[in-house]
Structures are given as C-alpha cells and as structure tokens.
Amino acid sequence: MLPTSTSTAVLKSLLHNPSSIRKKSHAQQLHAQLLKCCPAAAAAAIIPIYSALGLLHEALHAFTSLPSRPPLAWKSVIRCSASHGLFHRSVSLFVQMRASGTPPDGDVLPSVLKSCAALRDSKLGESIHGYVVRSGSGSDLFTANALMNMYCKLVDSNNGAVSYTRMSSRDFDGRNSRKFGSFADSFHLECKPAKNDADFDRVASIEKVRKVFDEMTERDVVSWNTLIAGCAENGMYGDALEMVREMGLDALKPDSFTLSSVLPIFAEFVDVRKGMEIHGFAIRHMFDSDVFIGSSLIHMYAKCTRVEYSRRVFDLLPKPDAISWNSIIAGSVQNGMFDEGLRLFRQMLHAKVKPMPVAFSSIMPACSHLTTLHLGKQLHGYVIRGGFDSNVFIASSLVDMYAKCGNIRVARQVFEGMQSPDMVSWTAMIMGHALHGPAEEALALFQRMEEENGKPNYVAFVAILTACSHAGLVDEAWKYFNSMSKDYGIIPCLEHYAAVADLLGRAGKLEEAYDFISTMHVKPTASVWSTLLGACRVHKNIKLAEKVAEKIFELEPKNMGAHVLMSNIYSAAGKWKEAAKLRMAMKDKGMRKQPACSWVEIKNKVHAFVAHDKSHPFYDKISEALEVFSEQMEREGYVPNTEDVLHDIEEEQKRYALCGHSERLAIAFGIISTPPGTTIRVTKNLRVCVDCHTATKFISKIVGREIVVRDVNRFHHFKDGMCSCGDYW
Template identity: 65%
Template sequence: MSSTQNLLGTILRNPNIITSKSHAKQLHAHILSAKGASSSDVSVVLFIYSNLNLLRDSCLVFNSLQSPPAQAWKSIIKCYTSHGLFLPSLAKFLEMRAAGIHPDRHVFPSVLKSCTSLMDLRLGKSVHGCIVHLGMDFDLYTGNALINMYSRFRNLTIMKESSSSNKVLGAFLNDSVRKVFETMPKRDLVSWNTVITGNVQNGMYEEALTMVREMGDASLKPDSFTLSSILPIFAEYVDVAKGKEIHSYAIRHGFDTDVYIGSSLIDMYAKCTRVEDSHSVFYLLPHRDAISWNSIIAGCVQNGHFDEGIRFFRQMLMANNKPMHVSFSSIMPACAYLTTLHLGKQLHGYIIRVGFDDNVFIASSLVDMYAKCGNIKIARYIFNKIELHDMVSWTAIIMGYALHGFAYDAISLFEQMEMEGVEPNFVSFVAVLTACSHAGLKDEAWEYFTSMTQDYGIAPGLEHYAAIADLLGRAGRLEEAYKFISGMHIEPTGSVWSTLLAACRVHKNVDLAEKVAGKLFAIDPQNMGAYILLSNIYSAARRWKDAAKLRTFMREKGMKKKPACSWIEVGNTVHTFMAGDKAHPDYRKITKALNNLLERMEREGYVPDTNEVFHDVEEEHKKYVLFNHSERLAIAFGIISTPAGTTIRVTKNIRMCVDCHTATKFISKIVEREIIVRDNSRFHHFKNGVCSCGDYW
C-alpha cells in the first residue's frame, strides 16, 4: 500500500484533522479521481465541508449521492442548521425518516435547535416523541437540547400577555423541562446551567438557587455561565451581600475578569445602587464588549448619574465599540433628563446611520427624549413613522403630550390606542390621568380612574391616586382631596401627601397644611421638601416665628434646602444658573439684559408679585430676589446668546414661581420668541404673552 493511500486512510478515519478549505478540496478531488469511490468516503468529505461551514460545497456533495448514508444526512442537517436554514434542515430530517434512515444522537440536537428557532412547539414535541421511541432520551447531548428547547418556549410564553391558555402552556413547559432533566441518567454543567438560566429568565428565582445548591451536592462546581445566570437574582432582590459572595467566589476561581461575569456584576451592583462598585468591576475588566459597556451606561442612568452615563457612552464610541440597539434605549433617558437636545439630535443621527431607526424600542426612546427636551412636534413626527405601535410607544407619546399640557391631544391618542386594539396598562393610565390633572379635567379623570378598575381590572397605584389628588388640589378642592387620600385602598406615601401640601401653599390654607404635614411627617420624618413647603406656607401667612422655628429645627437636624437651579443649552454647552448666581462669565451682560427687559415689562403693566418671596425683608429686597431667580438668568442668557426668533428652552429643578411665570409671559411677548420652560412637573410654552398651561400648574 502506497504512502498516499495510507495518508488517505488516516484522513478518512480521522476527518477532523482537515481544518482548511483548500485541504478539504484536495481530499475531495483525490477521492473523485479514484475509481470506485464509495458513498461512505464521499460522506466523509461532506462531514468535513459541514464542519468547515461550507454550505454550497456541502449541498453539492449531498446532492451527488444517490442513496445518502446516515453520515451524509447528519452532516447536511447540521450544516443547514448552523447557517440558520431551519426549514431546509427540518425538511432534510423528514426526508431522512422517509428514506428509512434512523437518526442517531448526533442528529437530534440540530433538529431540536431548528424547532426552537422556528418556535414550532408542535414539531418539537413530535421530535421528542421520536427520540423516546428510538431510546435516545437517555443521551446527554440530546437531553440538553430538549431542555434548551422547552426552556426557550417557556421564555416566550412568559413574555406574552398573561392568559389562561398561556398559563396552561407555561405549566406544561415547566413540567417538560423538569421531566427531561430528572430522567437524564447523566447531567453535565450544560444541563444544570440550561435549567438554572431558564428558571431565572422566568422569574423562578428560588428554584434556580435551589438547583445551584443541588449542583454542588452533585460534585459540580458553578462555572462563569452559572454565576452570570444567577447574579440577576440578587439584582432583582437588591441583595448586595449575596451578590458580593458570588463576586468573591468569582475572584477565588479566576472568573472575575470574564466579560460575562463582569457585565452581570456591573448590572447587579448598579441595581443595588452601588454605582462605585459597578465602576470598579468595569475598570478591572481586561476586555470590554458591547454588553459590558451597555451595563455600565445603563447602571449610571438608572441611578441618576446622567452625566457619567453620557461620558461612558462617548468613551465606548472612542474605543470603537459599536453600540447595541439597547445602548441607545439606555442613554436616551439621560438626554431627556438633562434636556440636552443637541446631544439627543446627534444620537438620533447616529441611530439613522446605523439603521436602528426602525426599531420600535429605540423609536419610543426618541419620542420620550424629544418630548422631554421640549420638542413635542418632532416627538409626534417620530411616533407617526413607527409602523407598528406597541404599548411603550403609545405611552411615550401620551405622556409627552401630558407633560406639555396638551391634554386633549393626549386623550385623543389614548382613545386611538384603544380603538387600535392595544389594551391600556398601568403606565398608560398614569399618562392619561396626568394629562387630565394638568388641564383640570376632573370629569374625564374620574371616568378614566373608574374605567381602569371596572373595564381593565387594573388596581390603582400610588401614581394614579397622586394624579387625582393633584387634580383636586389644583382646583382648590382641598378638603375633597384630603378625604380622597385618606380613603385610598393602599397606604399613601409621603409623595402623595406632598402633592396636597403643595396645593395648600397655592391656595393659602394653613390649617389644612398643618394637618397634612402631620400625616406626612409621621410617614417620612426626614422629608426635607415638606419642611420647606410648610415653612413657605407660614411665611406667606406672615407667621414668621413659626417659619423661623421650622428652619431652626431643619438646621439642627442637618437638613439642607435643595437650591433652585435652571439650565439652558447654548452652543452645544449646558449653562447652569443658581438663584442670585454671579459666577457666570456673562453675568454683567445678563443683568443688563434683565434690567432692560424689566423696564419694558413695567411699561407693559408688569407688577412684581412679592408674595412669592418667603422672607421677612423689605419690599425692594424682595423685588431684587425675584429679579435674580435662576430661570430668569437662564432666559436672559438665552436671549443674548442666540439669534432673534430662536426658541428658548430652559429646565428648572423645582416648581416655577407665580411671579416668574408672569414675567416670562411678558418677556415672550416683548422679544417675540417662544420660551419653553420645563419645571419639576410639566412644560410651559410661553408665546405672545400667553402660557400653554392656562396659568394652571
């Protein structure tokens, strides 16, 4: 026997030694040139082509076989599956069965993967029956494939809306996963990890943790995949102590530099509000992928560290890491909160360039961002371009109109959503009730509040109660609001009582304010905002001693008032102003512009409302305090820094006072510009001396 024949025999017996396309082609040519090449030899070539993912060559070889042996069927099925051609893969499996060829344990993992990818549970169950009939259900790899299939179907069922049929199906799939796992005579890490991951994804946290303990009893040590699967449990439970135990285990076993473990740790620490720990994990990762970048960005934004989130996003781009679509959904809330419209527009342009603009989640984030940055027209334009609206996109646009005070637009969209068959949920009712509250639409609000429980079976939450209480408070129906809150089916929180306390300040009801404050302090004795509100109520009623006593109490308790702050974006830079702020480099120009505006405003009939200054000082000093409120400084800076006719967009961290609201109406008329101010509850569109809120806020 020649050396060539010896080599050929060695290759045919050990085909895995061929690792390149050129060598595979040489082998194929040699076999074809030899007389009397058997189908088994040709099947080996097909096996090699399949392993090398050479689809075209695999198909040509398979089609050249008149009666393909079992090896050839296995190879072509595997090749189709690995290329995502799941229907052809299943078709070949059915042809194989029709040809009387019995599948073996190497075929079923590919077939089950195709059933899973096509979400064809009926066929998957049929294949499972075939596996049992052929006695292959005891095979480790086949068992793992079955567990994976049933787990994936279970995940899809959980994601769908809850219904009796889905619950029955979910129970069947849970039972199927358990039965397959328990009947396996041998289980490896893949078996355990697949079931554990499935339990976590379906919210079965205790079952997942029990299985981790049982895995240890079976003398199997958790690997990086196990750890990254169970870390979300401690994120959900906000159990940082247990999460740290997993982190320590990962360090001891050398898993801490694994990018999947790292991403899970970043997410866990962030959801437990341990942002610095999440940063430490991120910086220690030797390699960072899109998932780890997205975890740190999302963690910053979720914890209110918006500037840091934007900084990490920019660093990701500089590191040539392409953002995933979820990265944009994570960063958009930061732009929305900071009202950085320029950055939001840059991100929008990037999204269009990478082709993510047709993604409904990203489009919904854009709708929310533009609405919260004050441009409701572009928000509506993007919403209208979405082909298939889901609950998230509907809620984003309805809440956008609600925040801008365009209640009838919000209500119209809500009704359109219902007509299109999208059932309102908890959040969408918050949006429409907020719209009614901001516009004082009491009757409509009660209709929606009643419909929520009677028509849709949604129990009112704190947000719904707060919206109704806010509506009653704004309308001056303070006693009715007090009774409404007292009669809530759930325990009211400090934020709900704070809504009524703010209304007491607006309507100057000191007696009820003291009563409400008592309720509030009993629930939340450290609520600094409530003490400040009550102090202002006392000051407005000229009860200076009571106000001073309250401020002394706050100082003794170490409470500090959150300073009023406004910011405006000019020339791609965000400029921040505090009340009475002289630190800005253009302060003199701003003061000059304000003095000029004040003279023109007074000629138009403006009279300062000094009741909004809660200090026992001279009247002239009160006027000076009002003159230097943060939003006025920001508006004046915007006027002197932008071309005539440019819309001015200002954000303020607390409620806009009555005098600044009046002054801004005058300014909008004098400078002939639209001025949009977003305070801590809504948007105000000032144009030609009129505000969109109708002086109701």
C-alpha cells in the same frame, strides 16, 4: 500549509480526522485537491469540514452543487446555519431534508429546536416535538435539553401585565444544606404564588418544560441549568432557587451558567447580601473572571445601588465584552451617574468594542435626564448608521429621549415610524404627551393603544394617570384608576396612588386627597405627602399643611423640600415668626436650601444659571435684554405677580427679585444668543414660579419664539402668549 499535491492516502486520513484542519485556506486547498482527484465525492466530503470551521457560505455553496445529499451533509448545513443565526434557513433545510426522505437523528434535532426557539414559532416547535417523540429521539440527552430550552423560550413573554410581589431581605430564610454550605443557604426564597392570568400562562408553559425534564432518563448539568433559567426568566424565582438545591442532591455542582441565571434573582429582589454570597462562591470556584458572571454581578450590585462594587467587578474583568460594558453603563445611568455613563460609553467606543443595540437604550436615558438634546441626536445618528433604528427597544428609548429633551414632535415622528410598537413604546409616547400636554393627546393615544396593542400594563396606567393629573381631569382619572383593577386586574401601586393623590390636591380637593393617601393600600412615602403639601400651598390651607408636614417629618426628618415648602406657606400667610423658626430648624439640622438653577443649550454647549448669579460673562447683555422685555411686557398688560417672592421685603425689591430668577436669565440668554425664530429650550431644577410662567408667555409673544421649559414635573411650551399646560401645573 498543505503540500501542493497530496496523495489519496493523505487526503483520506485528513478526511477522517477533520479537526486537524483549522484554517479556511487549508480547507479550500483540500477542497481543490478533492475536486481534482475524486470530483464526485468532493462536495460531500468537504461540507462537514467547512461547517465545522463556521464557513457557512462555502458549505452552502458545496451543498447546492450536490446531486444527492448524504445525511451528514444535511446535518452540517443545518447546524451551521443555526449557529450563524440563520434560523429560518436552518428550519427550512430541515423541512427539505425530511421531504427528501433522509432520516434526521439526535445530532441534528438540537439545532433545529434551537432555531424554533429563536424564531418563537410554537406551531413549528410543537410539530418538531412530535417528530422527536415519533422518531424515538426523546431519550437523547441533547435533544431533550434543547426541547426544554425551546419551551422555555416559547413561554408567552408578550404579556406585559405582570407584576411580581417583591420581597425584602427579611423574607429570606436561610436553611442548611449538606452539600454546599453557605452557598446553598442563599437559595431559599419563598415567592408568593402567581397572581394573574399572565402568570398562570407562564406557569402552565413552564409545566411543559418540567414534563420533559421529569421524563428524562438521564440528566446533566445543562438539563438543570435550562430548567432553572426557564424558571428564573419567567418569574418563578422560588422554584429556580429550590432547584439549585435539588440539583445539589443529584450530586451536580452549580456551574457558571447556573450562577448567572440565579444572580438576577437577587438583583431583582435587591438582596445584596445573598448576591455577595454568590460572588464569594464564584471567586472560590474561579468563575469571577467569567464575563457572564461578571455582567450579572455588575447588574446585581447596580440594582442594589452599590455601583462602586459594580465598578470593581468591571475593572477586574480581563476582557470585558459588549455586554459587560453595557452592564456598567446601564448601572451607572440607573444610579443617576449620567455623566459617568456617557464617559464609559465613549470609553467603550474608544476600546473598539462595538456597542450592541441595547447599549443605546441604556445610554439614552442619560441624555433624557441631562436634557442634552445634541447628544441624543448624535446617538440617534449612530443608531441610524448602525442600522439599529428598527429595534423596538432603541426606538422606544429614542421616543423617550426626544420627549424628555423637549422635542415632542420628533418623539411622535419616531413613534409613528415604528413598525410594531410594543407596550413600552406606547407607554413612553403617552408619558411624553402627559409631560408636554395637551392631555387629550395622551388620552387619545391610550385609547388607540387599547385598540391596537391590547392590554395596557401598570406603567401605562401610571402614564395615563399622570396625564389626567397634569390636566386636572379628575373624573377621567377615577375612571382609569377604577378600571385598572376591575377590568385589567392590576393592583395599584405607589405610583398610581401618587398620581391620583397629586391630582386631587391640585384640583383643590385637599381633604379628599388627605383621606385618599391615609387609606391607600401602600404605605405612603414622603414624596406622596409632599405633593399634597405643595397643593396646600397653592390652595392656602395652613392647617392641613401643618398636619401633612408632620407626616413628612416623621418619615424624613431632614426632608429639604418639605421644610422649604412649609416655610414658604408660613411666609405667604404673613406668619414670619413661624417661617423663621423653621428656617432656624433647618440651619440646626445642617440643611441647606437647594439653589434654583436653570440650563439652556446653545450651540451644543450647556449654560447654567443660578438665581441672581451675575457671574456669566454676558450678564450685562442678559440684564439689558430683560429690561427691554419688561418694558414691552408692561405695555402689553403684564402685571408682576410677587406672591411667590416670600421674603419680607418691599414691593419694588420683589419685582427686582423676580427678574433674577434663573429661568428668566436662561431664557434671555437663549434669545440673545440664537437667530430669530429658534426654539429656546430651558431646563429648571425646581418648579417654574407663577410670575415667570406669566412673563414667559409674554416673552414668547414679543419675540415670536417657541420657548420650551422643562421643570421638575413637566414641560411648558410657550408660544404666542400661551402655554401648553393650560396654566394648570
């Protein structure tokens, strides 16, 4: 507390030593006393103090009361605005400052440049750069660093059509460095040169950064870090790592900023060995409790599927911040630990850490995967209350969540409500329509996207090809597949090939699919072959199936799906001996068939049903309802399709077997547990069988309900006896 009355001498000494004032109340008292003793000079004297304390409101208030504004007052409010994230204000104050004839200097330019960077305003940025050069501030270290940072941020990040060549760990080649031993060894990574226009744009922009850097007469660790981060963020990984070594030659040690810029590179390239070396370096230099490094390490380990290490790093952080929480949540979700992700999210809220907007897009996929619409809706509520709903990332993940949880209408509503959807939003929506059908919606949206949003990226093509595949649109698919590389310069990757191969197979063009897969430019995976094996079953081609199965067993000798499919193919053809042989082989290899399971969400609770499971407390009621449905269905012309029942048993038993299918139980339970007219949403871990598909169509008509079934591949919307998949799946 200051004395109530301070002598002019004390006031003067306080003003000369403003860092001694650390509290808002002290600054305000000082201000009051200044106003009393020398009102004319009070405002000008107090502004730098308010600014230094981050009291923007007070500083601006004093600033507006000033009739004439000294340079220090201008600088203070400009810097304070920038540090509060008020970049527009900071820049407009700078413009006013110049108009007033006050000459800016190296003290203020860095924050102005930072504001330009944050505003992604390249025109403004370049004009400020011009000013920097003219005013001779270009040689100022801080200004030059800020200038580099600005150009890093101005690199066109709008173009999503970039796909970098990923490399495996064997492409790393350790090289010795005198200064940092094994740490510097980590920084050898050759990257393939940039391939497409977007890459060239980025490289060209980084050149501007490089030019500023090269012309600097004096460089510090920040200069190097800025350049390294700029390269790393723009995919120039090799250059980034090379520069870490170069900075060592400049006798500068990488610091925690350097490490957190390069760690994502090893995350991106999934090289846990190199990542661990950096972890070791961080520990030796006591950087490991740094939240920035911690978050990068969590991310890196998660990317390398070592979530348990991520968890250890997280647990050792003394004070995890919102970003560290988000990293561990995202890492868990991305590694399929959805429940764990949700648990951590709740824990974060419990720890009174305010989730940052991105946390919602990290956790939302957990709801999408678990099909827990009620949780997704809760999160949506939280998002709206937090005012995050205009955030494009969050809106995109909401679109995805609603689509994956079966509510394509709300997904579309959220999408249409977006101010400026980006490529991800469009892609999520197109994928949503691809999964739900009809495919025409997806095709129309793709066209709209090309008109409104410009170039589709490679994921957008995955989405549109998936849509074609789900609807059997062979010609359209070829059109997109060809135009992808011809018109957009996107090299097809496994997902594109997989979609086309899947489509050819479903359309019965089995040989064509086989040739396509055999000659594609990417090594086919077992899952690609598996789609063809599935097609062989549908189209009853045993010979090709055997050939395909062999390919799969070569790649994955214990592939469960392929064993089951192949054994079913034999059974369907009456080749019981071969089927039995395969089953025996599975037993010998210690493989167990995945049980069919379906889930239905009733009153915010998820109920699970395993085929023929009688343990549900309402089993009798469910069974009774199914019998009633069966009678009505047969009156309406339903004929059981027992083809999918592959056991060597009597027809009557087969019919009984069908009624025990898990989705049938889940649907029946949904109907008897909800008021008339309620939509039933069921998720199944396998594909729906032909008979259940037919039966569900009848049931939807009989009970007048919409029934939405999500199987491993897509959604089926049953309504009035029809299905949105058009019976093609």
